[in-house]
Amino acid sequence: MRSTKRETLPIATSADVVLARQKVRQWAIEMKFTLVDQTKLVTAASELARNALDHGKGGHMVVEAVENTARTGLKLTFEDRGPGITDIEAALRDGFTTGGGMGLGLGGSKRLVNDFHIESQPGKGTRITVVRWK
Amino acid sequence: MERIPILRMGQFLLVTIQVDMHDRLAMQLQDDLTQRISEWNSKGVLIDISTLEIVDSFIGRMLANIAAMARVLDAEAVVVGMQPAVAITLVELGMSLEGVRTALNVESGMELLYELRGDFHEEIGG
Numbered sequence: 001m002r003s004t005k006r007e008t009l010p011i012a013t014s015a016d017v018v019l020a021r022q023k024v025r026q027w028a029i030e031m032k033f034t035l036v037d038q039t040k041l042v043t044a045a046s047e048l049a050r051n052a053l054d055h056g057k058g059g060h061m062v063v064e065a066v067e068n069t070a071r072t073g074l075k076l077t078f079e080d081r082g083p084g085i086t087d088i089e090a091a092l093r094d095g096f097t098t099g100g101g102m103g104l105g106l107g108g109s110k111r112l113v114n115d116f117h118i119e120s121q122p123g124k125g126t127r128i129t130v131v132r133w134k
Numbered sequence: 135m136e137r138i139p140i141l142r143m144g145q146f147l148l149v150t151i152q153v154d155m156h157d158r159l160a161m162q163l164q165d166d167l168t169q170r171i172s173e174w175n176s177k178g179v180l181i182d183i184s185t186l187e188i189v190d191s192f193i194g195r196m197l198a199n200i201a202a203m204a205r206v207l208d209a210e211a212v213v214v215g216m217q218p219a220v221a222i223t224l225v226e227l228g229m230s231l232e233g234v235r236t237a238l239n240v241e242s243g244m245e246l247l248y249e250l251r252g253d254f255h256e257e258i259g260g
């Protein structure tokens with residue numbers, strides 16, 4: 001996977017979550033994703049940015065246009081230096097929450113993208129990478 | 135402070151969401167609507183989300199909360215105008231919006247509200 005363009009945005013306030021959504025929308029439009037695919041990408045970004053803010057004490061999002069031999073895609077990376085996720089399998093389960101949320105952010109955003117990858121170290125932070133291919 | 139306006143139309147309230155809401159604005163709307171329903175003794179709330187480009191689990195929960203809260207205050211909430219792409223995504227996200235009444239547009243939402251309250255009055259009338 002080769003990255004052709006990339007940009008980083010802070011996620012420190014709930015206004016940043018709105019900006020992150022708008023940025024992903026803008027890139028998805030530029031890359032000519034269908035309206036449904038745009039909506040899926042923006043919704044996943046909203047969930048993961050909010051998690052980085054609410055559970056991960058803030059961090060940043062990296063937006064990247066990527067390509068492999070066959071296709072192009074939009075890749076999003078959410079990184080924070082929060083408490084990390086001890087049980088990733090549990091956290092991915094629909095309805096699981098430690099914060100009084102709906103517990104749909106992780107499991108739901110996984111369904112909205114093609115590639116989904118979590119790296120997390122308790123006490124150090126979390127990095128979630130997603131790609132939606134065209 | 136930034137707020138989403140709530141319009142009063144007789145016994146009903148109308149809210150048109152026209153901005154990409156951040157989370158605190160959504161919480162504020164939920165609180166404001168609760169206030170208004172009880173203050174004005176409103177019988178229904180119409181929430182127009184036709185300009186919303188996404189509904190994530192936070193906004194979904196807000197809509198479900200408003201519907202539940204309205205019910206407790208003896209009012210009905212109807213969400214109208216959800217875009218097809220938003221609806222498709224919401225299902226895949228796993229939000230069912232159970233207990234939230236929906237209609238295609240403001241007009242049919244209003245009809246639904248009148249119908250619901252009409253039935254209610256007939257019931258009391260015996």
Ligand SMILES: Nc1ncnc2c1ncn2[C@@H]1O[C@H](COP(=O)(O)OP(=O)(O)O)[C@@H](O)[C@H]1O
Nearest residue numbers: 051055056091097098099101102103104105106
């Ligand atoms: N970036 C993160 N840092 C730490 N914990 C996280 C992070 N993202 C998710 N989690 C954990 O995973 C749980 C499930 O997340 P999610 O599915 O988004 O549901 P919700 O945010 O509604 O709780 C959270 O309650 C939290 O415990």
Ligand SMILES: [Mg+2]
Nearest residue numbers: 047051101105
């Ligand atoms: Mg979440």
